[in-house]
Amino acid sequence: MENQKHSENLNNSRNDQSEAAARKWFCRCLSILASLLILTGLVVVVVDPYFHYHKPFSFLSYRLYEERYTNDGISRHFDFDAMITGTSMAQNFKPSEMDELFGTNAVKETFSGAGYQELSENLGRALKRNPELKTVLWVVDYNGFLRDYDWKQYEDYPTYLYDDNPWNDTAYLFNKSILYHGVFSNVRMTLSHTPSTTMDEYSSWERDCGLDYILQSYDRENVTIPADTGFGPEEKAKVEQTINTNVVDLVSQYPDVTFYIMYPPYSICYFDALMLKGTLDRQLQAEQTATELLLDCPNVRLYNFFDQYDIICNTDYYCDDGHYNGEVNSMLLQMIAEDKCLVTRENYLEKLAAEREFFSSYDYDAIYEQAGTD
Template sequence: MKNKYAKWLFGVLAIVLVLVTILSTVVYIVDPFFQFRVKDDKYLINVRFACGGLIKNYDYDALILGSSMTQNFDMDVFREVQGVNPLHIGIGGLEYEEELELLELAYDAGRADKYFLSAELYMFTGDAKKSRLPQYLLKDDLLSRCRYFLNYEAWFRFIPIDLGLMTLEKLGISRPAAFDSRTSIDDIENWETDFEYGEEVVISNFLSGAYGVSEVGTDNLYEKTTKKMDTYFDSLQLDKGEHVLFFPPYSMLYWASCSDELFDIMLDSKRYYIEKALEKGIKVYDFQTAEFTSDLNNYKDLTHYSGEINDWMTEQFLSDDYLLTNENADDFLSALRVKRNDFLKEKAELFSN
C-alpha cells in the first residue's frame, strides 16, 4: 500500500517535470518578450515586458529612451533625419530607477552608439521608487530564465493572444486593425491617434482636475533632486556612445500650474542639471521655451504634445537653435520664467481660484 503512494509521488514529480519542459520549450520558441530573438509585427507588445528583450536583441545603433514624452517619436522620421537605426523605448511615467536599469542594460548590450534621453525633472524630485520592470526580463541568469519560461504574463496573457494572431496569419485572415500598432516595434506605446488635442480639451481637463501637476513637497527638494542628479550623471557611461539629453516641451500651462516656490526650485534644479551635463560634455537641448509651448492647441493635456512636435524635435537635434551652452543656458532659463509669467497674465482666469 505504502509503495503505491510512493509510486504516486514519483508519478506526480515526473508529470510536473514533463509539463515544465513542454511549457519552457513553448516559451523559448514563441519568445513573447524577445529574450532570444526579436519578431516585428507579430506579437502584442507591452513596453514594460518587451523593453529588456529589445534592448538586448534588437538590431539598433541609436536608443531613444524616456517617458510618455518620447512615445510619439516617429522612427521613420528618425531614420530619415538622423540617419540612424533607432530603437525607441518610451515608458509612461518612466522612473529614475527604471531609466538607470535600462541604460545599464543598453550599455551591456553594446549595440547603441547614440543615446537620446529625455530630461525630466519629475524623475529626480520623488523618493526612491520600486522599478516596475520585471527584473527577470532584464537578466540572463538561470533563475531569471526559469522565471521567464514559467511566468504568468507570458502564459496567461501574451502567449494565447500571440498564438491567436499567428493562427489568423496562417489562415490568411487579417488581424483586427487595433493590433497593428500594438505589434509594431517602431510604434510601441504610440498614443498619437488615441486622444483629442486642442485648447478646449486641455483647459477642460485642467479645470476638471483630471490632469494637474503632481503634488511635491518643497522641503529640501533642491537638495534631494540635485543629489539624485549627481548619481544619475555618475551612472552615465559616456564612453559607450554619444549622449543627447533633451528637455521635452511641456505646455506653458504646466509651468503656470506649479506654485511659484516649486517653479523656482525646478528652475534651480534644471540649472544644476544643465551645468552637470555640460561639465561632462553632454549635448543638452532645451525645447521648453519653444514658441508653440504657449499654444495649447498642440497638446492633449498639460504636458503631452502631438506627434508633429516629436518630428520637429527630431529635426532640431541637427540644429543648434535649442542646444544649450554655458553661455546661453541662463538665457533659456530666464526665457522660461518670462514665458510663464506672460502665460499667467494671459490666462489669469484659469488661476483665479
C-alpha cells in the first residue's frame, strides 16, 4: 500500500510539473507572439509607408504608388498649399510645373478610375485637415456627367486609413501586404540608396500613343448604341445631383479656396463615338447643365479645352480615345496659368455652339482613311 501511495504521489508530482511546464511554455509562446506583434506594429508605425501617422522621414526612401492607400496620408502630413486631383486624366500633371507657374507648394492626389464622389470625399478630408490649402486644380471627367452621383468603379477601399478611429488601425499595423509591399519596399529602397518617388513621378505613366494604339481599344465598327439618346428632365436631374452633391456643395464650404476646374480634352475619336452613338447633343446639354452650376460658384475658375483642335485632332497625343500623354498635361497647365480657355457667363453659350458645330460636322472618316484603316 505504501509503495502504491508513493507511486501515486510521484505521478501527481510529475503531472504537476508537466502542467507547470506546459503553462510556462504556453506563456512563453504568448509572450513571444505578443512581442512579435508589438515589434511589427512599431516597425509599421516608424516606417509608416502610407503616412498614416507622420510625415516622411528624411533618412528613409519612400515608394509612392498605391493611390488609395497613399493619398489620405499625403493630406494628413505633407506640407502643401495646393493640390492637383482627378482621375487618370490628371496623373501626368507635374506639381513642380504648377509651383513654377502659380507660386504654390503643390501635391498630387489622383485616383485612377474614380467617380466624382470618391474625389470629392478625399478633397473634403484634405481641406478639413489643412487650412493652408488654398489652390486646387481639379480635373472633372467630362464623360461622368450622366453617371449616378455616387458611381464608383471600385468597391474595396482601405477606409481604416481615412478615419481617425485608432481601433481599426490593426488592419494597417498587422497587415501582411502592407508589411511586404509597403514597409519592406521602403527599407529595400533605403538600403540600396534609391531616392524616394517624387511628386511629379507619383501616379504618372508613359504609354505608346498614336492612332494605331487608339484603335487597339476603340473599335468604331462596333460602337454600342444606347437605347435612349435623349436629354430630358431625368438626365438633367442626374447631372444636377452629381455636380451639386460632389462639387458645388464642397467648394461652397471653402470660399477662400480657389478651385481651378477643367474638363479634360478627349481625342477626336471620343467625339466620333458620340456621333456614332447619336449622343453628342445629349453630352453637350449635360455639359451646359454642369457648366451653369459651376459658374454659379464665385471661387471656381472653369476651363474647357474643346476648342484646342491642335491637341484634340492630333492622335499622336493619345494612347486611347481619351487619355493624353504628359506633354498635353504640361500644355494644359500653361494655358490655365494664362487663363486661356477660361469659361465665363459671357462666353459659355458661344463655346457650346462652337463645339456643336465643329464636332457635328467633322469628317471623322478622314481620320481612319489617312491611317489606311477603313
